[in-house]
Amino acid sequence: xxxxxxxxxxxxxxxxxxxxxxxxxxxxxxxxxxxxxxxxxxxxxxxxxxxxxxxxxxxxxxxxxxxxxxxxxxxxxxxxxxxxxxxxxxxxxxxxxxxxxxxxxxxxxxxxxxxxxxxxxxxxxxxxxxxxxxxxxxxxxxxxxxxxxxxxxxxxxxxxxxxxxxxxxxxxxxxxxxxxxxxxxxxxxxxxxxxxxxxxxxxxxxxxxxxxxxxxxxxxxxxxxxxxxxxxxxxxxxxxxxxxxxxxxxxxxxxxxxxxxxxxxxxxxxxxxxxxxxxxxxxxxxxxxxxxxxxxxxxxxxxxxxxxxxxxxxx
Amino acid sequence: xxxxxxxxxxxxxxxxxxxxxxxxxxxxxxxxxxxxxxxxxxxxxxxxxxxxxxxxxxxxxxxxxxxxxxxxxxxxxxxxxxxxxxxxxxxxxxxxxxxxxxxxxxxxxxxxxxxxxxxxxxxxxxxxxxxxxxxxxxxxxxxxxxxxxxxxxxxxxxxxxxxxxxxxxxxxxxxxxxxxxxxxxxxxxxxxxxxxxxxxxxxxxxxxxxxxxxxxxxxxxxxxxxxxxxxxxxxxxxxxxxxxxxxxxxxxxxxxxxxxxxxxxxxxxxxxxxxxxxxxxxxxxxxxxxxxxxxxxxxxxxxxxxxxxxxxxxxxxxxxxxxxxxxxxxxxxxxxxxxxxxxxxxxxxxxxxxxxxxxxxxxxxxxxxxxxxxxxxxxxxxxxxxxxxxxxxxxxxxxxxxxxxxxxxxxxxxxxxxxxxxxxxxxxxxxxx
Numbered sequence: 001x002x003x004x005x006x007x008x009x010x011x012x013x014x015x016x017x018x019x020x021x022x023x024x025x026x027x028x029x030x031x032x033x034x035x036x037x038x039x040x041x042x043x044x045x046x047x048x049x050x051x052x053x054x055x056x057x058x059x060x061x062x063x064x065x066x067x068x069x070x071x072x073x074x075x076x077x078x079x080x081x082x083x084x085x086x087x088x089x090x091x092x093x094x095x096x097x098x099x100x101x102x103x104x105x106x107x108x109x110x111x112x113x114x115x116x117x118x119x120x121x122x123x124x125x126x127x128x129x130x131x132x133x134x135x136x137x138x139x140x141x142x143x144x145x146x147x148x149x150x151x152x153x154x155x156x157x158x159x160x161x162x163x164x165x166x167x168x169x170x171x172x173x174x175x176x177x178x179x180x181x182x183x184x185x186x187x188x189x190x191x192x193x194x195x196x197x198x199x200x201x202x203x204x205x206x207x208x209x210x211x212x213x214x215x216x217x218x219x220x221x222x223x224x225x226x227x228x229x230x231x232x233x234x235x236x237x238x239x240x241x242x243x244x245x246x247x248x249x250x251x252x253x254x255x256x257x258x259x260x261x262x263x264x265x266x267x268x269x270x271x272x273x274x275x276x277x278x279x280x281x282x283x284x285x286x287x288x289x290x291x292x293x294x295x296x297x298x299x300x301x302x303x304x305x306x307x308x309x310x311x312x313x314x315x
Numbered sequence: 316x317x318x319x320x321x322x323x324x325x326x327x328x329x330x331x332x333x334x335x336x337x338x339x340x341x342x343x344x345x346x347x348x349x350x351x352x353x354x355x356x357x358x359x360x361x362x363x364x365x366x367x368x369x370x371x372x373x374x375x376x377x378x379x380x381x382x383x384x385x386x387x388x389x390x391x392x393x394x395x396x397x398x399x400x401x402x403x404x405x406x407x408x409x410x411x412x413x414x415x416x417x418x419x420x421x422x423x424x425x426x427x428x429x430x431x432x433x434x435x436x437x438x439x440x441x442x443x444x445x446x447x448x449x450x451x452x453x454x455x456x457x458x459x460x461x462x463x464x465x466x467x468x469x470x471x472x473x474x475x476x477x478x479x480x481x482x483x484x485x486x487x488x489x490x491x492x493x494x495x496x497x498x499x500x501x502x503x504x505x506x507x508x509x510x511x512x513x514x515x516x517x518x519x520x521x522x523x524x525x526x527x528x529x530x531x532x533x534x535x536x537x538x539x540x541x542x543x544x545x546x547x548x549x550x551x552x553x554x555x556x557x558x559x560x561x562x563x564x565x566x567x568x569x570x571x572x573x574x575x576x577x578x579x580x581x582x583x584x585x586x587x588x589x590x591x592x593x594x595x596x597x598x599x600x601x602x603x604x605x606x607x608x609x610x611x612x613x614x615x616x617x618x619x620x621x622x623x624x625x626x627x628x629x630x631x632x633x634x635x636x637x638x639x640x641x642x643x644x645x646x647x648x649x650x651x652x653x654x655x656x657x658x659x660x661x662x663x664x665x666x667x668x669x670x671x672x673x674x675x676x677x678x679x680x681x682x683x684x685x686x687x688x689x690x691x692x693x694x695x696x697x698x699x700x701x702x703x704x705x706x707x708x709x710x711x712x713x714x715x716x717x718x719x720x721x722x723x724x725x726x727x728x729x730x731x732x733x734x735x736x737x738x739x740x741x742x743x744x745x746x747x748x
Binding site for chain 1: 479480498499526527528529531548581582584585588635638639641644
């Protein structure tokens with residue numbers, strides 16, 4: 001069973017104490033003051049709870065697909081409603097403002113796959129930061145009666161960058177780098193085939209792949225200002241540092257961020273080292289707004305996580 | 316109104332019961348548990364001494380059906396928990412059942428041995444070979460009675476056909492085939508052939524990001540061997556005809572009730588998810604269970620159910636808490652009585668509910684040790700929803716959500732029911748006067 005409740009316990013009675021960290025800029029506070037209705041708070045709380053549940057089910061040995069799908073659908077509904085009444089924008093702005101510039105992308109293992117020369121520069125080996133998620137990134141149908149189709153797809157990113165597709169989520173502990181670098185321009189289906197094959201190879205070439213994969217880091221970061229993603233982003237919390245690059249923004253413009261992390265949930269990552277609740281918190285905090293290079297500590301204070309949670313809930 | 320009393324003394328089982336199923340005659344009752352074991356109970360023959368009391372159920376056979384496995388490729392454990400058991404109609408002296416965990420279905424043969432051959436010429440009774448010099452005559456070995464021995468042996472193993480977790484198995488009325496359903500696919504098997512299955516439903520989207528609906532249960536029609544239904548997490552039931560095409564992604568009928576706009580909330584979809592679907596014995600109706608209600612559908616009418624029964628409507632205002640503690644995802648089963656006049660399903664606090672379709676009556680009963688002293692009659696329970704709580708009523712806030720009855724079964728011919736609490740099995744029978 002999951003730990004009861006989240007950091008902020010849902011309260012039917014309405015207002016929860018809203019506390020903002022020191023760093024929350026004035027602008028978002030003003031804007032967020034409009035979200036003080038009981039309904040909005042409840043809705044926000046439900047959203048947070050749902051995201052925690054999705055995260056937790058990454059960590060389970062065998063996440064229940066039906067449950068994951070139902071929770072993900074609930075999150076989508078909330079997100080749609082919040083987008084309609086404009087509160088989504090406000091929240092994402094508040095989050096963006098609260099992010100430290102040195103953040104790196106974390107669970108976007110996807111983007112680690114770029115063989116961008118620029119990205120190669122000065123990238124230190126990045127261990128997969130999300131403890132459980134890491135192990136969890138297995139394709140459902142890695143081997144299935146000869147069918148090498150991969151479940152995991154980031155197809156919304158695929159058109160953007162063919163490499164950032166299915167196989168990227170095949171990241172297991174031994175899959176650090178793609179052997180599919182050369183497949184850049186291929187169709188997604190073919191790519192899936194390749195990926196499937198690659199995955200088998202990767203186990204042999206893991207060493208080689210590792211160094212390639214690490215270059216991944218990028219400046220390609222998920223469009224942090226994008227709506228839905230932000231919400232999921234908060235739980236993988238790491239935001240791209242670099243100043244927005246218009247070319248990149250355009251590249252990612254048709255990304256549907258709401259699926260960004262649902263994908264990891266729905267693509268059947270079923271393996272995970274067994275993690276207790278504290279492990280979860282630690283791994284979440286490790287995607288805190290800190291640089292994630294192996295040389296520096298991957299773990300930030302839980303305080304920073306607290307801070308972020310306050311922003312999510314309070315703003 | 317019927318009165319129920321216990322005719323089985325519950326014993327604490329080692330593991331959580333995960334499925335309960337009577338065989339076609341009702342003489343045998345199988346339970347599966349989280350540890351992969353199957354325990355079969357057999358009804359004692361009625362004794363002339365107590366004609367009003369149907370025979371008790373005693374343990375008949377116990378065997379380990381599934382073992383935990385480890386999928387090395389995906390680095391994940393495969394639980395040995397038995398998700399479903401389905402009996403095959405009896406064809407000869409032996410009994411057959413299908414049991415399944417998340418990934419593998421097994422066909423088990425349960426047979427009795429109550430005689431053994433004695434009087435071999437070359438062997439002593441204890442198996443030692445006789446000294447041939449002492450053999451002066453020949454005799455024909457004969458069968459002599461022995462203590463009954465019940466043996467369970469695996470006859471077929473149907474493996475490697477499901478990527479996702481199997482939630483249902485259903486034996487076809489042709490007795491030759493059966494279906495197995497996981498979250499996204501349904502496969503058709505021949506009972507004799509275990510290395511091949513046909514995929515008949517596949518709702519996996521090409522892009523898994525688009526996944527919003529999963530299969531939650533599936534069942535063959537009781538007499539039309541070409542017809543089956545499957546239910547989904549969005550509250551729809553699709554009826555398919557296997558004669559129409561090899562892949563039954565196109566449903567012949569789709570049953571869905573329009574949402575009540577007054578009750579709309581963020582939890583609407585979750586509580587509409589169907590946890591169980593069962594055809595009536597007649598084959599004319601089917602019943603579905605969602606989180607708060609049981610619905611009876613006429614197969615000829617797709618637009619809405621013909622009957623709806625509220626199981627625990629008082630939980631509607633608690634949905635957020637139930638979401639928080641994950642209870643909202645509990646999968647309750649439901650069952651019909653032998654003549655389709657009464658339906659039954661479980662609830663929380665070890666309560667279970669029966670709805671009499673004809674008399675339009677319902678009753679709430681509790682499966683507990685106190686109630687199950689032999690011959691003590693079950694007293695109807697009531698949950699108080701209003702401010703004033705009457706004596707003997709229990710308030711919603713006092714309900715124990717850890718005590719849930721997910722699995723119930725009704726004897727196909729008699730008024731005998733099997734109710735599984737977390738790790739106890741209760742068997743109740745109707746009190747006859």
